[in-house]
Amino acid sequence: xxxxxxxxxxxxxxxxxxxxxxxxxxxxxxxxxxxxxxxxxxxxxxxxxxxxxxxxxxxxxxxxxxxxxxxxxxxxxxxxxxxxxxxxxxxxxxxxxxxxxxxxxxxxxxxxxxxxxxxxxxxxxxxxxxxxxxxxxxxxxxxxxxxxxxxxxxxxxxxxxxxxxxxxxxxxxxxxxxxxxxxxxxxxxxxxxxxxxxxxxxxxxxxxxxxxxxxxxxxxxxxxxxxxxxxxxxxxxxxxxxxxxxxxxxxxxxxxxxxxxxxxxxxxxxxxxxxxxxxxxxxxxxxxxxxxxxxxxxxxxxxxxxxxxxxxxxxxxxxxxxxxxxxxxxxxxxxxxxxxxxxxxxxxxxxxxxxxxxxxxxxxxxxxxxx
Amino acid sequence: xxxxxxxxxxxxxxxxxxxxxxxxxxxxxxxxxxxxxxxxxxxxxxxxxxxxxxxxxxxxxxxxxxxxxxxxxxxxxxxxxxxxxxxxxxxxxxxxxxxxxxxxxxxxxxxxxxxxxxxxxxxxxxxxxxxxxxxxxxxxxxxxxxxxxxxxxxxxxxxxxxxxxxxxxxxxxxxxxxxxxxxxxxxxxxxxxxxxxxxxxxxxxxxxxxxxxxxxxxxxxxxxxxxxxxxxxxxxxxxxxxxxxxxxxxxxxxxxxxxxxxxxxxxxxxxxxxxxxxxxxxxxxxxxxxxxxxxxxxxxxxxxxxxxxxxxxxxxxxxxxxxxxxxxxxxxxxxxxxxxxxxxxxxxxxxxxxxxxxxxxxxxxxxxxxxxxxxxxxxxxxxxxxxxxxxxxxxxxxxxxxxxxxxxxxxxxxxxxxxxxxxxxxxxxxxxxxxxxxxxxxxxxxxxxxxxxxxxxxxxxxxxxxxxxxxxxxxxxxxxxxxxxxxxxxxxxxxxxxxxxxxxxxxxxxxxxxxxxxxxxxxxxxxxxxxxxxxxxxxxxxxxxxxxxxxxxxx
Numbered sequence: 001x002x003x004x005x006x007x008x009x010x011x012x013x014x015x016x017x018x019x020x021x022x023x024x025x026x027x028x029x030x031x032x033x034x035x036x037x038x039x040x041x042x043x044x045x046x047x048x049x050x051x052x053x054x055x056x057x058x059x060x061x062x063x064x065x066x067x068x069x070x071x072x073x074x075x076x077x078x079x080x081x082x083x084x085x086x087x088x089x090x091x092x093x094x095x096x097x098x099x100x101x102x103x104x105x106x107x108x109x110x111x112x113x114x115x116x117x118x119x120x121x122x123x124x125x126x127x128x129x130x131x132x133x134x135x136x137x138x139x140x141x142x143x144x145x146x147x148x149x150x151x152x153x154x155x156x157x158x159x160x161x162x163x164x165x166x167x168x169x170x171x172x173x174x175x176x177x178x179x180x181x182x183x184x185x186x187x188x189x190x191x192x193x194x195x196x197x198x199x200x201x202x203x204x205x206x207x208x209x210x211x212x213x214x215x216x217x218x219x220x221x222x223x224x225x226x227x228x229x230x231x232x233x234x235x236x237x238x239x240x241x242x243x244x245x246x247x248x249x250x251x252x253x254x255x256x257x258x259x260x261x262x263x264x265x266x267x268x269x270x271x272x273x274x275x276x277x278x279x280x281x282x283x284x285x286x287x288x289x290x291x292x293x294x295x296x297x298x299x300x301x302x303x304x305x306x307x308x309x310x311x312x313x314x315x316x317x318x319x320x321x322x323x324x325x326x327x328x329x330x331x332x333x334x335x336x337x338x339x340x341x342x343x344x345x346x347x348x349x350x351x352x353x354x355x356x357x358x359x360x361x362x363x364x365x366x367x368x369x370x371x
Numbered sequence: 372x373x374x375x376x377x378x379x380x381x382x383x384x385x386x387x388x389x390x391x392x393x394x395x396x397x398x399x400x401x402x403x404x405x406x407x408x409x410x411x412x413x414x415x416x417x418x419x420x421x422x423x424x425x426x427x428x429x430x431x432x433x434x435x436x437x438x439x440x441x442x443x444x445x446x447x448x449x450x451x452x453x454x455x456x457x458x459x460x461x462x463x464x465x466x467x468x469x470x471x472x473x474x475x476x477x478x479x480x481x482x483x484x485x486x487x488x489x490x491x492x493x494x495x496x497x498x499x500x501x502x503x504x505x506x507x508x509x510x511x512x513x514x515x516x517x518x519x520x521x522x523x524x525x526x527x528x529x530x531x532x533x534x535x536x537x538x539x540x541x542x543x544x545x546x547x548x549x550x551x552x553x554x555x556x557x558x559x560x561x562x563x564x565x566x567x568x569x570x571x572x573x574x575x576x577x578x579x580x581x582x583x584x585x586x587x588x589x590x591x592x593x594x595x596x597x598x599x600x601x602x603x604x605x606x607x608x609x610x611x612x613x614x615x616x617x618x619x620x621x622x623x624x625x626x627x628x629x630x631x632x633x634x635x636x637x638x639x640x641x642x643x644x645x646x647x648x649x650x651x652x653x654x655x656x657x658x659x660x661x662x663x664x665x666x667x668x669x670x671x672x673x674x675x676x677x678x679x680x681x682x683x684x685x686x687x688x689x690x691x692x693x694x695x696x697x698x699x700x701x702x703x704x705x706x707x708x709x710x711x712x713x714x715x716x717x718x719x720x721x722x723x724x725x726x727x728x729x730x731x732x733x734x735x736x737x738x739x740x741x742x743x744x745x746x747x748x749x750x751x752x753x754x755x756x757x758x759x760x761x762x763x764x765x766x767x768x769x770x771x772x773x774x775x776x777x778x779x780x781x782x783x784x785x786x787x788x789x790x791x792x793x794x795x796x797x798x799x800x801x802x803x804x805x806x807x808x809x810x811x812x813x814x815x816x817x818x819x820x821x822x823x824x825x826x827x828x829x830x831x832x833x834x835x836x837x838x839x840x841x842x843x844x845x846x847x848x849x850x851x852x853x854x855x856x857x858x859x860x861x862x863x864x865x866x867x868x869x870x871x872x873x874x875x876x877x878x879x880x881x882x883x884x885x886x887x888x889x890x891x892x893x894x895x896x897x898x899x900x901x902x903x904x905x906x907x908x909x910x911x912x913x914x915x916x917x918x919x920x921x922x923x924x925x926x
Contacts (some may be wrong), residue, residue, distance in 0.1 A: 080680035176557050180579065180907075257673065258749060266565040266670050267908050337749045338673035340908045341579055 028144045028213075029056070052145045057131050063319075064289040067326055069099040075327060079334035100282075108278040115172035122172065123276065123283035125165030130290035133158040137297045138212050140307020140314025151212035152204060152302070156197050159253070159294055162287065163189040166262060169284070170272035181271020184341055185255070185262035191348030192252035192259070195356035199246045202356075202363040203235050203302045216306035236303040242359050243303045247328075249352055252344075254295045255288070257333040261341055296325030393464055396430045397423045408634055408859040410453070410463035417470050420478040421504075424452060424466060428483060432456050433464055435782075436484035436769055437862065438888035440873045441494030443523050448475040448500050452487075453860045453873065453888070457766055457780060460788040465860070470500060479505035486769035489896050497522040497596075512589035512925060522597065554582060561590050565670050565911040568921030572898075574910070581910050584899050588892075591925040599885040604632055604851040605708060608885075613702040615889065616867060616923040619658040619690060622651045622697075623865040625706040630790055631861035631872035632708055635853050641842040642792070643833075644710035649792040650726075650829035651696060651705065653822040654689050657733075659866035660815045660822075661686040663773075663918040667812055668744055670915035671753050671908075678743050685736050688729050695722055708851070710844030715833065726830050733823050740816060745809070754809040758901040758913030761806055768900070769893040772868025773818065774917055777811035779804040784864040796828045808909075808916040815918070852880050860888075867891050867918055887926050891919040 029052040034044030070085060070093060077084030085092030110119075135158075136151040138144040148154060163185060170182015204210055207218040223233040236243040252259040263271035273284045300306060300321035307314030339347065390411035394401055400419040405412040415423045427433040433454040440451040452466040470477045479502035480487035491502045492511040499520030502508055510517060519526050559565075559572040566572065569590035575583040595611055602608045612624035626648060633640060640648075665682030672678065690700050695716050697705040705712055716722050744750055760770070765778040775782050783800040785793040801817040803810035855878035862871030868890030877883035894917050902910040 080677045081684065082680060176555060184579075260673065264673055264908070266673050267911050269563060334676050337668075337671050337747060337753060338908075339749060340753055340906055342906060343752060 028142045028147060030145060032142060049145070053135070056134050056139075056143070056145055060131065060134055060290055060293060061286065063293060063322075064286050065096050065100070067293070068285055068289050069096045071326070072330060075330040076334055079331065103282050104279060106278040106281075108280065109275075111174060111275050113174040114275065115174070118168045118172035119275075120280075122165045122169035122272075123280045123287065125168060126162050126287035127283050127290065128287075129158055129161035129165060130287055130294045132161075133294045134290075134297065136212050137294075137301060138216050138306055138318075140216075140318045143315050144213065147211060147213045149209075149211050152200060152210045152215070155212070155294075155298055156193075156200065159291065159298075160189070160193060162291060163193075165287070166272050169276070170262075173272070173275040175275050177268045177270070177274045178272050180268045181262045181264075181274070184264075184268075185272060187341070187345055188252055188255070188259065188261055188348070191345050192249045192352065195245060195348065195352035196249035196253050198353075198356040198360050199242050199249060200298075200302055202239065202242050202360045205360070205363050205367050206235060206238065212301055212306075216301060216308070219305040220308055232305055232308060234303060234305040234308070239359070239363065242363070243299075245352065245356055245359060246299060246303060249356070250295045250299055251329065251332060252348070254291045254329070256292065256329040258336040258338050259344060260333075260338060261344055264338060292326055292329055293322050295329075296322035299325055389462070390464075393427065393431050393433075397426050405465075405467050405858075407465050408857060409861060410465050412451070412465035412467045412858070414467045414469060417468055417477040420450075420452070420466070420468055420480050421483050424454070424480050424483045427454060427464060427466070431462075431464070432458065433462070434766055435460070436480065436486050436490075437869060438860065438871050438873060438886065439480070439487060439490035439494055440860075440884065440886040441498035441500045441522075442875065442884040442886075443498055445524070447472055448477075448498065450477055450491075450494060450500055451858075451860075451873070452480060453871070457775075457782050460782070460784055460862075463860075465858075475500045476503055477501070478503055479508075481505055484769070485764075485767045486893050486896060489892065493892075496520065499523045510589075512592045514589075521594070553577065559907075559910075561587075565914065567666060567914070567919060570895075570914075570919070570921055570924070572910075572914075574907075576907070579906050581902050581905055581907065584902050584910060586895055586898055588895070588921070588924050591921045593922075593926065595926040596885050596887055599887075600882055603880045604636070604853075604882065605847070605849060605880070608632075608882075609706060609708075610702065610704045613704060614922060615887065615926060616659070616865060616870075616891070616920045617701060618662050618866070618920050619686070619693070619701060620655050620866040620920075621699075621701065621703040622648070622655045622693075622705060623659075623863065624870060625703065626652055626791070627861070627863045627865065627870040627872050629706045629708065630863055631859055631874055632851070634861055635857055635859045635874060635876065636708070636851050638709045638847055639845045640709055641845055643836060643841050644843050644845075645792045646829050646832050646836075647696075647711050647715065647843070648706065649796070650826050650833070651693065651703075651711075652791070653825045653829070654693055654696075656822045656866050657819050657826075658686045658689040658693070660773075660819050661689070663815055663866075664740065664744070664812065667808075667912070667915040667918070668750075670911050671750055678740065681736070681739065681743075685733070688732075692722075692726055692729060695725065707844055707847075709847040710842070712843075714841060714843050719834075723830050723834055726826065730823050730827055730830075733819070737816060737819060745813060745816065751809060753908070754807060754812065754912060754916075755805070756807050757905060757909040758808040758811075758916055759806050760897055760901050764900055765897065768897045770868070770897050771893065772864070772866070772890050773811055773814045774868065774894045774897065776800070776802045777814045777916075778806045784862055784869060788862070790863060792829070792832075793825070796825055798824045798828075808912050811916040811918075850880050852876075852878060854878065862888065865890055867920065867923065868894060889923045889926060891917075891921075891923045892926075895919050895924055 030048035033051050034040060034048030039047055073084040085095040088094040088098050133155045135145045136154050166185040167182045170178045207215045219232060219234050221233045222230045223237060224231050255262050276284055300318060304321050307318040309317030400415045400423050401413045403414045405414050433456055435455040435457045436452060437455045438453040442449050448470045450468040454464045456462040468477050477500055479491055489511060491505055494500050495508055496510040496512050497520055518532060555576045557574045557576050559574050561569040561571040571587040573585040573587055574581055599608050599611055608628055609625060612628050613621035615624050661682045665679040668678035694700050697703040760778045762778045762780050765775050765780055779802055781800060781802050786800050798821045801814050801821060803813050853876035857876045860871055860873040862869045870890055871888030873886040874882045875884040901913040
């Protein structure tokens with residue numbers, strides 16, 4: 001990456017916050033935890049990193065626990081004129097506990113002829129691929145586990161591992177619906193990950209860096225000041241077209257309506273997760289929801305200024321932005337019909353791909369000419 | 372015929388003349404006449420079925436094989452082909468094919484009418500008539516390994532027949548078709564989110580494209596025909612129709628039986644009761660169409676969406692009205708021979724007010740559905756030009772109801788073979804020419820508007836109905852014993868299409884044969900025609916657009 005990076009950095013030097021090319025990879029959260037514990041060196045890095053990872057993972061798992069059994073129901077209910085869970089605890093919140101116990105205490109059914117190691121590993125791969133992605137997400141207020149120079153590449157690479165998990169689940173389940181779901185997942189991931197990453201690349205061109213913290217920092221700069229109100233240089237505002245593309249591709253990438261073809265309940269029962277029950281089902285479910293939040297976190301970081309926002313502390317704003325994305329996915333779920341697989345792939349290859357490359361070229365030209 | 376047409380002699384003469392003309396067409400094959408109350412019946416030899424049906428279809432315009440009834444007499448088996456015309460369903464004929472007791476073989480009508488395929492399979496399954504030249508004569512409702520034919524006279528009703536899984540030809544075991552192994556065999560159902568009940572589709576896939584689909588039905592077979600044959604005309608049969616199409620179309624089903632028995636026993640229905648029946652039936656139609664639209668949206672949208680909830684909400688209002696009227700929400704049992712069981716609920720004003728309230732809100736709701744469903748571009752991309760059913764094919768399969776009307780077949784028994792109070796009211800038959808899933812959706816949505824029109828006019832009539840003329844039931848004897856060997860086939864326009872009842876009396880108070888012609892049974896037959904070559908999602912959408920109820924398919 002360094003070659004292209006250097007060129008971009010030099011052209012963009014005025015924009016960037018003076019970050020040196022040679023700045024070492026940092027780990028803000030791990031460092032501060034190590035500092036608090038009075039540790040340094042390798043021990044500090046390891047202990048701080050582990051504790052930090054534990055914290056971030058738990059925050060995300062808790063968020064998912066709220067989103068899955070409770071928020072999703074409440075949101076869908078309000079779209080469909082219903083009340084949803086309201087019996088257990090305030091606002092029905094304790095349904096989270098009840099549902100967890102219910103799901104975990106169910107029998108784990110292992111169907112005949114499943115391909116054992118692959119079938120068992122799939123839920124773990126899906127869940128942890130999403131969790132790993134959060135390692136480089138800058139939550140704001142210093143909450144970032146690691147900040148490598150290649151953060152953007154890392155987060156997409158980690159998120160894409162989920163496809164492997166889905167294919168494993170689909171292929172190992174010894175079920176034709178699962179197989180169809182797995183195949184659909186491969187097809188859709190190939191078709192939509194390219195536009196997703198190409199669109200993200202246009203942001204990288206703007207920012208001149210792959211480092212997450214730097215991308216956030218670039219967006220902090222003012223774009224225009226209208227009547228005393230400073231509008232920051234969020235890339236969603238600079239290039240709304242790219243943001244729209246990215247959001248669409250993101251929906252497809254996380255497999256939400258109208259692009260939830262890998263599981264499409266009315267067509268292929270539950271797709272790749274048909275044969276999973278009990279703990280494995282919980283893991284798959286967790287994985288899916290963490291992926292939604294990871295999608296939201298990436299969108300927030302790349303396009304919505306990361307943790308930037310008035311009054312409230314940064315991580316609150318970041319959290320709000322992730323939830324906003326979650327709300328958006330649920331809205332789409334309640335309102336938009338699902339496409340057919342061939343139409344979906346057509347739109348991906350013939351529409352999104354072309355548009356995203358056009359966006360990339362245009363951005364490159366604009367950045368090259370103007371800056 | 373004379374019983375059926377009580378009008379002036381001129382009419383009866385014209386009908387008789389038409390019957391003679393038809394007889395002349397196929398005269399060489401006709402051995403005798405065996406007229407039914409609704410139609411002339413021509414008795415033909417078992418080896419002339421295709422000739423006769425083919426000629427009648429081409430020359431006499433009898434292009435709708437509505438139903439095939441098989442039954443066993445003491446001395447013979449009999450298959451009856453109930454023919455109608457799509458242009459004029461009152462133009463009817465029955466082709467009666469007797470076959471000897473010891474060798475019940477008869478020529479199949481499947482090469483002439485494709486709908487005969489399933490109907491004859493059912494006749495073979497339940498009665499035991501064998502059809503030669505049938506493309507695929509195997510059991511349809513009962514398991515492959517079932518012993519005997521339950522509606523035949525010598526069948527041992529007492530003998531238990533438990534078919535253990537191991538002995539039963541496992542319907543799920545097939546795997547591959549062809550030697551190349553290029554295709555995949557997929558069982559959709561019997562438990563699948565989109566089959567709307569226990570339907571099993573044996574599907575052969577090439578990638579995601581459907582090469583062949585073979586519906587396997589019978590999972591919900593509850594012996595409804597036999598139950599009716601064991602029940603008395605007067606009181607015991609009426610509750611059963613509610614259980615055929617149980618998607619709140621109960622009154623429509625009850626009307627099918629009421630119409631058949633009222634023709635058979637020559638029972639008059641007071642006009643006031645006819646208006647109440649018409650209003651109740653149309654309320655049921657709205658309720659049924661609401662659910663059809665909601666579940667179709669569910670099939671296409673994929674997730675639990677607003678549309679389904681909105682549709683169910685509106686259906687709920689209809690059900691509240693029906694509950695006020697009948698005392699029940701689902702199994703109404705409201706019709707009686709010669710009328711209805713009780714008058715409108717008191718206070719009447721309040722009841723009318725609740726209906727008017729519902730009707731006032733309906734246009735707004737429909738607009739909302741159109742915004743959410745029919746105007747949605749993604750839904751249009753999904754449904755336009757998928758599940759195409761050309762009118763000629765629809766007719767050959769005996770498709771009726773919204774399925775036929777969505778293919779541009781202008782056929783509605785309420786208008787073409789009027790009963791109840793429909794011919795006095797101002798409403799239109801809805802047709803769409805698109806022939807696809809989208810057209811069938813539009814037909815249903817627009818039919819709700821027409822039903823609302825009918826209900827409004829009924830309410831107007833009922834409000835002004837003179838107090839001293841509110842007869843809800845005519846005087847019907849406690850026991851009904853129609854004359855021996857009276858046969859009638861009568862159909863009404865139910866929510867899903869033509870729901871017909873064939874009954875033969877044997878002089879007792881129970882029917883000797885009670886045959887249900889279910890619209891869903893015939894409509895479901897068109898599924899392979901619509902889906903072959905399309906994707907699984909289109910198969911699911913087509914199935915949703917057919918709006919089948921397995922309770923009615925399997926009976």
